[in-house]
Amino acid sequence: MLVRALKDEGVETVFGYPGGAVLHIYDALFQQKSISHVLVRHEQAAAHMADAFSRTSGKTGVCLATSGPGATNTVTGIATAYMDSIPLVVITGQVQSDWIGDDAFQETDIVGCTRPIVKHSFMVKKTEDIPATIKKAFYIASTGRPGPVLVDIPKDLTNPAITYEYNYPAKVKLRSYNVVSKGHSGQIKKAVDLLMAAKRPIFYTGGGVIQGNSAAELTELVRKMGFPCTNTLMGLGGFPGDDPLFVGMLGMHGTYEANMAMHHADVVMAIGARFDDRVTNHTSKFCPNAKIIHVDVDPASIAKNIPVDIPIVGPVDQVLKEMLEQLEKTDEKPDQQAIEAWWKQIDAWRAYHGMRYETNPDLLKPQQVIEALYQVTNGEAIITSDVGQHQMFAAQYYKFKHPRQWINSGGLGTMGFGLPAAMGCLVARPDATVACVTGEGSIQMNIQELSTCLQYHFPVKIINLNNQSLGMVRQWQDMQYQGRHSSSTYEESLPDFIKLAEAYGHVGMRVTKPADLEGAMKEAFDLKDRLVFMDISVDPTEHVYPMQIKDGSMRDMWLSKTERT
Amino acid sequence: MRRIISILMENEPGALSRVVGLFSQRGYNIETLTVAPTNDPTLSRLTLTTSGSDRTIEQITKQLNKLIEVVKLVDLSEGAHIERELMLVKLKATGAQRAEIKRTADIFRGQIVDVTSSVYTVQLAGASDKLDAFLESVGEASILEVVRSGVSGIARGDKVLAL
Numbered sequence: 001m002l003v004r005a006l007k008d009e010g011v012e013t014v015f016g017y018p019g020g021a022v023l024h025i026y027d028a029l030f031q032q033k034s035i036s037h038v039l040v041r042h043e044q045a046a047a048h049m050a051d052a053f054s055r056t057s058g059k060t061g062v063c064l065a066t067s068g069p070g071a072t073n074t075v076t077g078i079a080t081a082y083m084d085s086i087p088l089v090v091i092t093g094q095v096q097s098d099w100i101g102d103d104a105f106q107e108t109d110i111v112g113c114t115r116p117i118v119k120h121s122f123m124v125k126k127t128e129d130i131p132a133t134i135k136k137a138f139y140i141a142s143t144g145r146p147g148p149v150l151v152d153i154p155k156d157l158t159n160p161a162i163t164y165e166y167n168y169p170a171k172v173k174l175r176s177y178n179v180v181s182k183g184h185s186g187q188i189k190k191a192v193d194l195l196m197a198a199k200r201p202i203f204y205t206g207g208g209v210i211q212g213n214s215a216a217e218l219t220e221l222v223r224k225m226g227f228p229c230t231n232t233l234m235g236l237g238g239f240p241g242d243d244p245l246f247v248g249m250l251g252m253h254g255t256y257e258a259n260m261a262m263h264h265a266d267v268v269m270a271i272g273a274r275f276d277d278r279v280t281n282h283t284s285k286f287c288p289n290a291k292i293i294h295v296d297v298d299p300a301s302i303a304k305n306i307p308v309d310i311p312i313v314g315p316v317d318q319v320l321k322e323m324l325e326q327l328e329k330t331d332e333k334p335d336q337q338a339i340e341a342w343w344k345q346i347d348a349w350r351a352y353h354g355m356r357y358e359t360n361p362d363l364l365k366p367q368q369v370i371e372a373l374y375q376v377t378n379g380e381a382i383i384t385s386d387v388g389q390h391q392m393f394a395a396q397y398y399k400f401k402h403p404r405q406w407i408n409s410g411g412l413g414t415m416g417f418g419l420p421a422a423m424g425c426l427v428a429r430p431d432a433t434v435a436c437v438t439g440e441g442s443i444q445m446n447i448q449e450l451s452t453c454l455q456y457h458f459p460v461k462i463i464n465l466n467n468q469s470l471g472m473v474r475q476w477q478d479m480q481y482q483g484r485h486s487s488s489t490y491e492e493s494l495p496d497f498i499k500l501a502e503a504y505g506h507v508g509m510r511v512t513k514p515a516d517l518e519g520a521m522k523e524a525f526d527l528k529d530r531l532v533f534m535d536i537s538v539d540p541t542e543h544v545y546p547m548q549i550k551d552g553s554m555r556d557m558w559l560s561k562t563e564r565t
Numbered sequence: 566m567r568r569i570i571s572i573l574m575e576n577e578p579g580a581l582s583r584v585v586g587l588f589s590q591r592g593y594n595i596e597t598l599t600v601a602p603t604n605d606p607t608l609s610r611l612t613l614t615t616s617g618s619d620r621t622i623e624q625i626t627k628q629l630n631k632l633i634e635v636v637k638l639v640d641l642s643e644g645a646h647i648e649r650e651l652m653l654v655k656l657k658a659t660g661a662q663r664a665e666i667k668r669t670a671d672i673f674r675g676q677i678v679d680v681t682s683s684v685y686t687v688q689l690a691g692a693s694d695k696l697d698a699f700l701e702s703v704g705e706a707s708i709l710e711v712v713r714s715g716v717s718g719i720a721r722g723d724k725v726l727a728l
Contacts, residue, residue: 115583116590120633123579140633175728176575176636300627303620 001127001166002091002158003028003035005134008168011035011062013053013427015046019066020106021093024158038427038456041448043070045420047077048446051086052424055407056382056432058213060087060142061424067093068106071152072113076414078148079117083411084234085211087146089137090114094123096156111152119147127157128164139172144179145298146211180297183314183322191269191293191310192326198267199338200345201227204250204279207234207410208272208296214317215239215403218271221320224327225334228346230258232273233395234410241399242379247346248355251279252548253392256559257349259546262287263555264345270294272316275305276411285553295319353546353559355396364514366390366465366538370397373435373463376521381433381461382407382425386418386442389471392544394437416445422460423453433525435461440494440535441470450504453531461524462533464497467540475543479558501533512537567596567616569641569648569718572629573726576602576609580634584611587632593617593625597650597693597715605728608636614693614716637726645721651688651714652696653678657707658685666703673699684709 002025006014015038018026029037040046043065050061065074071092081088095104111121120140122133133151141149156162195201209218215238222229222245229239230250239246248255250262262268268290273279280286283305293310294302302311312319357367370393373381383398384407385391391408400406407425409417422436443464453460465471470488477485498508507530511520517536524532546557549564558564574580581600588595593615600611615625622640629635641648658666663685670677670687673695679686689699693716700708720726 111579112582115586121579174633177633298631300624300631304624 001130001164002134002153003032004166005131005168006062007032007034008131009134009138010059013038014062014064015040015049015053015424016064017043017046017066017070019070019093021067021095021155022064022070022158024155024160025064025091025093028158028160038423039452040420041451042446043073044077044416045423045446045449045452047074047088047090048080048414048417048420049424049427050090051077051081051088052384052407052421053428054081054086054088055421056404056425057428058404059428060089060138062089062091064091065093066106067095067110067155068108070106071108071110075114075117076416078114078150080409080412080414080417081148082117082119084207084409085146086148087141088148089134089141090148090150092150092152093158094152094154097125097154098156100154111150114150117148118150121150121152123152124154124157127162130157131166131168135169136172136174140174140177145301180314181318183295183312183319185322187310187312188319188322189326191312192323192330194267194291194293194310195225195227195269196330196332196334198227199335200261200265200342201225201267201269201334201339202247202261202265203227203229203239203269203271204232204262204273205229205235205238205271206232206273208316209235209238210272210403212272212297212316213403214272214320217317217320217324219243221324221327224324226339227334228261228343230254230262232276232279232410233408235273236395236406237400237403240401242401247350249395250554251276252281253396253544253546254548255355255396256353256546256557257346259548259554259557260349261346263553265290268292271320272296274301277305280306281548281554281556282551287554357542359514360539361514364511364517364536364538366393366467366542367397368514369463369465369517369536369538370394370437372518372521373437374398376518376525377433377435381405381435382422382429384408384418384421384425384434384436386436386438386445387413387415388439388442389467389475389542389544390437390439390442390465392472393465396544415442418442419446419449419460419462423449423456423458426458426460433461435463437463437465439471440464440466440468440497447500450501450506450531450533454505457529458531459527459529460531462531464533464535465538466494466497466535467538467542468494469540471540471542472544474540478543479547497533497535501531506531506533508533508535510535510537566619566622567614567642568622569612569614569646569716570626570629570638571641571718571726572611572613572638573603573636573728574609574611574632575634575636576607577634580609581611583632583634584629587628588615591624591628593621597713599715599717608728612715612717636728639720639726641718641720644724646718647721648692648716648718649690650693650696650716651690652699653712654687654689654700655709656685656687656703657683657709659683662707666707669699669702673702675699
């Protein structure tokens with residue numbers, strides 16, 4: 001009944017791991033052909049894969065785990081999807097109904113465990129309710145502000161010996177869940193007027209543009225206005241990274257010009273972004289002179305951290321479309337003179353301190369590796385990342401042109417996300433070039449998935465920026481703890497990643513010299529159908545800059561180890 | 566400022582824990598909480614009192630509204646409303662105290678609902694501050710046990726919180 005409901009929902013792939021409480025479901029999967037299953041090596045990876053499948057395809061990913069430890073292993077994956085508003089349906093087996101509460105073998109109250117990190121959850125009570133519950137789960141996960149939905153199903157409910165009439169509802173109606181379908185036209189008009197009058201405007205856009213499939217509308221709007229545009233970490237690719245109107249990422253490790261422009265702006269147009277603490281720095285000092293317009297599908301996101309002048313609740317694509325229509329009808333033009341002067345100022349900031357780093361003929365810089373990756377892949381690869389310095393370097397130096405091209409755990413910051421994410425991307429887009437930018441810390445958090453990659457032939461290119469330490473932790477220890485590297489190094493205990501990759505049946509490649517980098521990378525990407533693990537030694541002392549100074553405003557930044565604003 | 570938020574929600578297992586969980590998860594404070602099914606058995610009415618700045622209260626109502634099982638909610642303190650709380654209190658009642666407690670209960674329109682030779686159990690309904698005032702009047706020394714229901718509330722006038 002469950003498998004048939006998934007089929008009716010259009011599910012093609014399920015990521016999971018079998019166990020006692022889901023054996024009936026696995027048997028049903030075995031006896032059909034339309035849904036394929038990817039057997040992971042750890043349930044956390046199944047959740048990340050399903051999550052990345054969603055991020056890449058825009059469809060809702062599904063993962064399946066057994067009760068108890070199987071279910072609890074998905075928790076980090078669920079929290080990751082929750083923080084980044086990714087639609088995900090997690091199906092967990094539960095012990096049989098009459099054992100619930102008895103501390104039965106492999107029993108966990110997974111609905112209780114995951115309550116704060118799901119958009120919603122269901123514990124199914126009757127077999128005949130399974131189809132309607134699945135329908136609701138997909139509906140809730142994918143509409144409004146998306147998020148993960150968990151469905152917990154006791155084992156006895158999936159027993160094939162019990163048969164019921166199957167009814168898959170065509171539509172869902174929930175009296176307590178209404179999704180806003182349209183932004184308020186009056187508010188949109190006000191926003192257009194404010195943008196027209198702006199002297200120092202900036203577009204600040206986030207993951208909502210990606211999830212809301214509105215990159216095309218955003219690009220059209222920004223180009224029409226001729227204003228600068230900055231993206232959050234989650235919003236990269238929402239506006240083409242190689243467009244001259246793009247000023248780079250903003251926030252803690254944002255570009256000098258993006259953060260300076262935000263601080264000095266008189267109108268900030270926030271779209272599908274949530275004024276995260278990694279963006280605003282100290283909220284009381286955030287954009288002191290700006291009127292703020294905020295478009296978001298979730299009313300609770302608006303005015304949560306920063307007071308907003310013009311709130312617009314609605315789906316981003318619809319609001320932007322209406323804004324473009326209103327612009328068509330009006331004869332008003334933005335203040336050309338003011339906008340020219342504003343660009344002159346931004347260009348001056350860019351010239352003063354654009355993204356840059358020092359090179360060394362003997363030692364690779366991590367930034368250099370990302371730039372080479374960008375060259376070798378023509379800027380067209382899907383890049384997944386783990387969390388830490390390498391993530392920031394990838395965000396800063398790979399100019400993402402398309403939405404859904406940059407897949408990373410922005411909100412939760414989950415180490416171990418990158419490799420399973422790359423695998424999920426390949427399921428969604430088997431022909432794409434997918435690279436996982438990682439570090440020797442993060443990659444070891446889900447390295448067992450190298451085995452899954454062999455089984456299903458996932459030709460991920462792993463770009464391991466090996467600095468022999470937990471780089472971001474080390475950077476903070478350098479900057480705030482007088483260089484006391486407490487538990488951020490491994491004391492010679494790192495594995496030989498080349499041998500490790502080979503042991504898993506893949507290709508390993510080591511790069512230590514700048515001169516070898518590009519050749520090796522080309523060679524790796526030429527091996528189209530093989531997983532290549534590139535272990536690249538980079539300068540262990542490198543820091544990520546710019547870096548905002550804690551409790552300051554957006555313009556307070558370290559620009560290098562010695563310069564600050 | 567103290568607020569009374571009244572919520573109409575699906576009468577389903579787990580719904581209450583989602584509401585309560587939201588408060589602890591986001592660092593909000595619940596002072597009182599009362600919940601029971603309504604005349605429509607598929608719906609429960611939950612009333613809670615909390616306090617916070619206007620911005621916090623706005624976030625609380627927005628976050629509550631996001632819960633799938635929450636059908637409707639209203640901040641009763643935004644308009645004219647009636648609030649009631651029920652209290653049962655056991656008081657030491659010996660000697661001269663017996664008459665004094667009886668008189669105080671009468672003044673507060675409370676009823677003595679159970680009697681032993683040494684104890685009176687008083688039932689009292691009203692706004693929370695009235696119940697506080699009663700406890701203060703009888704004095705800490707004579708109080709043996711206090712049970713309060715938490716606040717229930719309803720808007721004055723024609724306004725109705727229903728489907």
